[in-house]
Amino acid sequence: MKKIFLLFLLLNGINIFAQEDFYTRVARQIDWNNPNARINPYMTVADALLLREWGIYHIPNDNEKRNIMCLADRLGGVLNVYVYGNPPIVISSWIRPTSVNAGRIDGNGRLIRDPSSRYNGMNYNASVGGASRSLHISGLAIDIVDRGNRPLTNFLLRNQSLLERQLLWMEDENSATTWVHFDAGERSTSGRPRGRERIFRP
Numbered sequence: 001m002k003k004i005f006l007l008f009l010l011l012n013g014i015n016i017f018a019q020e021d022f023y024t025r026v027a028r029q030i031d032w033n034n035p036n037a038r039i040n041p042y043m044t045v046a047d048a049l050l051l052r053e054w055g056i057y058h059i060p061n062d063n064e065k066r067n068i069m070c071l072a073d074r075l076g077g078v079l080n081v082y083v084y085g086n087p088p089i090v091i092s093s094w095i096r097p098t099s100v101n102a103g104r105i106d107g108n109g110r111l112i113r114d115p116s117s118r119y120n121g122m123n124y125n126a127s128v129g130g131a132s133r134s135l136h137i138s139g140l141a142i143d144i145v146d147r148g149n150r151p152l153t154n155f156l157l158r159n160q161s162l163l164e165r166q167l168l169w170m171e172d173e174n175s176a177t178t179w180v181h182f183d184a185g186e187r188s189t190s191g192r193p194r195g196r197e198r199i200f201r202p
């Protein structure tokens with residue numbers, strides 16, 4: 001009887017330690033050294049980690065990987081509907097670290113750390129004019145190009161319920177004028193105009 005009780009305590013202890021975030025577990029399934037590895041049907045590891053203004057990559061920590069998988073998953077649910085009959089997805093910005101851990105593609109096509117890069121420790125977010133508390137910093141926000149007649153913006157304005165279902169936020173279309181900013185931030189939906197509960201002004 002005593003042994004069974006000890007076993008119970010032990011298993012319970014293991015269970016408590018196993019209570020980690022779902023996306024932390026998902027992130028562990030991804031080969032982060034493979035730039036072409038898919039993080040949703042439309043996006044790759046390279047898409048999330050490329051620092052486009054500097055032409056280098058950021059090697060993410062566990063929390064950044066978790067955030068990228070969370071956003072990629074939620075976004076996948078929107079793009080599943082959007083992709084038919086619309087222009088291809090072009091990302092203009094995803095993660096913008098405040099202290100870059102530089103990466104490069106090696107001779108075998110693997111994404112590896114680049115300890116000799118002059119960008120190590122530099123603030124990419126500040127360099128591209130990002131807000132000091134931007135959700136891009138930790139990988140929880142993405143900008144997708146949306147010029148001309150703004151097909152993605154108009155699609156989202158017509159299909160607000162998709163944002164709601166996927167727990168995503170979109171920046172007001174009058175401040176993000178040539179792109180769509182999506183993020184997986186925590187905000188209150190109360191007090192917002194009807195039908196625009198998932199749209200925020202920066």
Ligand SMILES: [Zn+2]
Pocket residue numbers: 136141142143181182
């Ligand atoms: Zn943005």
